[in-house]
Amino acid sequence: MSFLNADRASAREKFNFYNTLAVLLKAVEGHKTTIDLRNESYITGIVNHADGYMNVEMKDCIFTDSRGDSFKFEMFFVQARNIRFVHIPPHVAQRLNLKFVCFYPECIVISDWC
Numbered sequence: 253m254s255f256l257n258a259d260r261a262s263a264r265e266k267f268n269f270y271n272t273l274a275v276l277l278k279a280v281e282g283h284k285t286t287i288d289l290r291n292e293s294y295i296t297g298i299v300n301h302a303d304g305y306m307n308v309e310m311k312d313c314i315f316t317d318s319r320g321d322s323f324k325f326e327m328f329f330v331q332a333r334n335i336r337f338v339h340i341p342p343h344v345a346q347r348l349n350l351k352f353v354c355f356y357p358e359c360i361v362i363s364d365w366c
């Protein structure tokens with residue numbers, strides 16, 4: 253069984269998906285999570301789609317900027333280069349049998365704050 257849509261994915265995207273932490277983002281699809289961005293802001297919502305490059309599309313989310321102001325969005329797209337951390341919900345981490353994973357610059361954090 254493949255997580256990736258093989259019909260639309262390029263060879264590079266397939267390689268990135270299976271050889272980087274992008275597969276963990278795919279495991280979070282359909283779950284509520286928090287993504288910390290490089291500009292000290294964060295977004296909390298349901299991951300709708302994650303691709304092999306770690307780009308993420310979220311729905312029903314709240315964006316909080318570095319000053320603490322919150323904004324609601326129905327859909328939100330996050331480019332991979334803007335991601336600092338991805339909080340993996342505990343029930344997803346337990347299903348994947350993960351304790352803690354952190355690689356720089358891509359960092360996936362197991363958290364109960366989602």
